[in-house]
Amino acid sequence: MTTMRARPLSAPHGTEPCGSCGARRASVCAAIDDRDLERLAALAVPTPVPTGRSFITEGDPAEHFFNVTQGTAKLFKLLPDGRRQVTGFAAAGTFLGLAVSSSYAFSAEAVEPTQVCRFSRTRLRHLLDDFPAMERRLLDVASNELVAAQEQMLLLGRKTARERVASFLLARQSCAAAGRHILLPMARTDIADYLGLTVETVSRTMTRLRKERLIEMPSPTEIVLRNPDGLRELAAGLC
Amino acid sequence: MTTMRARPLSAPHGTEPCGSCGARRASVCAAIDDRDLERLAALAVPTPVPTGRSFITEGDPAEHFFNVTQGTAKLFKLLPDGRRQVTGFAAAGTFLGLAVSSSYAFSAEAVEPTQVCRFSRTRLRHLLDDFPAMERRLLDVASNELVAAQEQMLLLGRKTARERVASFLLARQSCAAAGRHILLPMARTDIADYLGLTVETVSRTMTRLRKERLIEMPSPTEIVLRNPDGLRELAAGLC
DNA sequence: CGTGCTTTTGAAAATCATCAAGTATAGTGG
DNA sequence: CCACTATACTTGATGATTTTCAAAAGCACG
Numbered sequence: 001m002t003t004m005r006a007r008p009l010s011a012p013h014g015t016e017p018c019g020s021c022g023a024r025r026a027s028v029c030a031a032i033d034d035r036d037l038e039r040l041a042a043l044a045v046p047t048p049v050p051t052g053r054s055f056i057t058e059g060d061p062a063e064h065f066f067n068v069t070q071g072t073a074k075l076f077k078l079l080p081d082g083r084r085q086v087t088g089f090a091a092a093g094t095f096l097g098l099a100v101s102s103s104y105a106f107s108a109e110a111v112e113p114t115q116v117c118r119f120s121r122t123r124l125r126h127l128l129d130d131f132p133a134m135e136r137r138l139l140d141v142a143s144n145e146l147v148a149a150q151e152q153m154l155l156l157g158r159k160t161a162r163e164r165v166a167s168f169l170l171a172r173q174s175c176a177a178a179g180r181h182i183l184l185p186m187a188r189t190d191i192a193d194y195l196g197l198t199v200e201t202v203s204r205t206m207t208r209l210r211k212e213r214l215i216e217m218p219s220p221t222e223i224v225l226r227n228p229d230g231l232r233e234l235a236a237g238l239c
Numbered sequence: 240m241t242t243m244r245a246r247p248l249s250a251p252h253g254t255e256p257c258g259s260c261g262a263r264r265a266s267v268c269a270a271i272d273d274r275d276l277e278r279l280a281a282l283a284v285p286t287p288v289p290t291g292r293s294f295i296t297e298g299d300p301a302e303h304f305f306n307v308t309q310g311t312a313k314l315f316k317l318l319p320d321g322r323r324q325v326t327g328f329a330a331a332g333t334f335l336g337l338a339v340s341s342s343y344a345f346s347a348e349a350v351e352p353t354q355v356c357r358f359s360r361t362r363l364r365h366l367l368d369d370f371p372a373m374e375r376r377l378l379d380v381a382s383n384e385l386v387a388a389q390e391q392m393l394l395l396g397r398k399t400a401r402e403r404v405a406s407f408l409l410a411r412q413s414c415a416a417a418g419r420h421i422l423l424p425m426a427r428t429d430i431a432d433y434l435g436l437t438v439e440t441v442s443r444t445m446t447r448l449r450k451e452r453l454i455e456m457p458s459p460t461e462i463v464l465r466n467p468d469g470l471r472e473l474a475a476g477l478c
Numbered sequence: 479c480g481t482g483c484t485t486t487t488g489a490a491a492a493t494c495a496t497c498a499a500g501t502a503t504a505g506t507g508g
Numbered sequence: 509c510c511a512c513t514a515t516a517c518t519t520g521a522t523g524a525t526t527t528t529c530a531a532a533a534g535c536a537c538g
Contacts, residue, residue, distance in 0.1 A: 077393045079476040085393040098382045105386040132371055135378065142381035143337045147344040149388035154316045154324040156395035157435030161494070188517065196396030198495055203518050220503090220517060237318040400526070427485065437527060442486050459485060459534090 017046045017117065023069045026093030031137040039127060045118040049073070049110040056096065056108035064118050065097040071114025072185045075106045076193065086194035088148070089186060091175065095141055097121070112185040156196045159237065164195040165205045167235040169215065169223060180225040188220070256285045256356065262308045265332030270376040278366060284357040288312070288349040295335065295347035303357050304336040310353025311424045314345045315432065325433035327387070328425060330414060334380055336360070351424040395435045398476065403434040404444045405473040408454065412464060419464040427459070 018024060018041040019034075032040050046069070049055050055066065058077060073090045087106055090096060099105055128135050155164055168191065172182045184191070192202045206223075209215045214231055216224040225231060233239055257263060257280040258273075271279050285308070288294050294305065297316060312329045326345055329335055335355075338344055367374050394403055407430065411421045423430070431441045448454045453470055455463040464470060472478055 075389075077389060079393070079397060081476050083397040083476060085396040087389045087392050098378075099386060100379045100382050101386065106389055132374070135371070135374060139337075139374065139378045139381060140339050142378060142385060143339050145385055146381060146388065147338060147340065149385065149392065150314075150316060150326045150345055153326050153388065153391055153395060154318070156392060157324040157432075158318060158322040193396075199517080200496085200519085201494060207518070237320050237322060438485080439528085440526060446486070
């Protein structure tokens with residue numbers, strides 16, 4: 001006998017993705033309240049993205065918004081000769097795809113097994129008309145990213161390699177609700193491309209920070225901030 | 240006999256600033272239509288800012304939004320030891336002060352005689368509730384700035400000095416509705432701090448571009464793009 | 479017509495990149 | 509389960525672009 005019951009959790013695509021979403025309370029989705037959630041859910045297409053797979057390509061027509069619900073993605077731009085600048089890492093809760101232009105201004109690729117929620121750009125635009133709270137939320141998100149971008153410009157334009165790496169580790173700390181133990185899901189190359197350095201310089205700098213007892217490195221992806229105050233001074237350019 | 244007539248143009252502060260404003264059709268103010276203009280005008284405080292005077296200081300409580308209506312301002316961040324990163328130049332029409340935080344994330348200073356319009360943050364917030372079109376406009380502004388910021392990160396993290404200067408000149412071109420003649424109201428130091436270089440490197444690089452016939456320099460503040468395509472290739476990293 | 483500031487030019491130094499190679503780690507197939 | 513291979517990370521030596529230090533030239537202003 002075939003019964004019709006609500007399935008709890010692990011629903012297939014499209015059924016009831018938002019209610020059980022890890023990013024439900026974060027990001028822009030929190031602007032929509034529970035009783036309107038179905039309308040948001042109707043637009044959301046949960047999509048797994050394996051490590052190394054890209055889901056946004058710079059220059060492609062911007063047809064979707066994305067919300068990262070699990071894992072981490074790197075956002076980057078390329079020069080014709082292959083030089084790469086990672087402009088940010090998107091952790092769970094990050095909303096992607098804001099742009100007035102009709103094409104994406106950057107590429108996005110998973111650096112670990114990742115889950116994203118895909119929204120049709122035009123349909124979400126229409127939904128926004130009914131939920132001004134969500135629009136304001138988007139403005140807040142954009143404003144915050146703008147502030148972060150300016151901070152990153154300061155780093156790229158004016159900080160030394162040591163200061164950049166220290167700044168990066170500290171930013172990671174506040175990120176993951178972590179104490180002094182932080183995880184680096186991305187490869188050294190990605191860190192280098194984020195900090196405007198080469199892999200070798202990142203590696204050497206981290207080794208040096210370790211030898212100076214500012215950090216410990218149980219493994220390349222695992223860092224312990226041994227002297228956070230020292231790192232803070234370094235990151236601020238006071239050493 | 241004292242007559243009551245509308246005064247055309249050059250109204251004193253507070254009287255009817257928006258109608259005759261040079262930035263009226265640009266920026267976020269264009270989102271408000273003529274009959275609602277008075278409500279916007281009631282909040283606007285036009286303020287002259289002489290060259291070198293700063294009107295936003297990083298870290299200060301963010302009590303106002305600003306709209307540049309004439310002239311040019313530089314936006315910048317400082318490190319404790321005085322290193323400076325200019326994060327952008329605000330020309331007429333630029334809206335400033337977007338931030339969720341309660342304090343400014345950057346400083347702003349006029350680089351030529353400038354006029355700004357000052358708005359109380361809280362009062363403009365309330366006005367936004369009645370003009371969703373303005374809020375959407377702000378989102379568009381923020382989105383565009385985000386795209387520009389990412390482009391600047393690519394420049395700062397991955398381009399050579401030559402490529403940076405070429406990119407800068409080309410960006411200036413599209414900016415001022417200029418043909419091949421562009422003006423640089425800001426000092427070399429500001430350009431250097433914007434491009435993450437030293438004054439000396441900027442100067443040397445421009446001299447070299449001149450000797451290679453890519454640009455002409457009638458005066459330090461006046462540049463003619465003699466070979467825009469060559470510059471474009473350079474800026475894209477193809478040389 | 480100084481005086482002070484901006485811009486330009488020159489020489490030396492330094493940080494970081496490049497080139498090269500070794501070590502560690504993870505994934506794969508026998 | 510282990511060896512093998514590919515990839516990531518680290519370390520070392522050399523080199524180059526850009527910075528730093530120094531000073532001359534050009535301009536604006538009083």
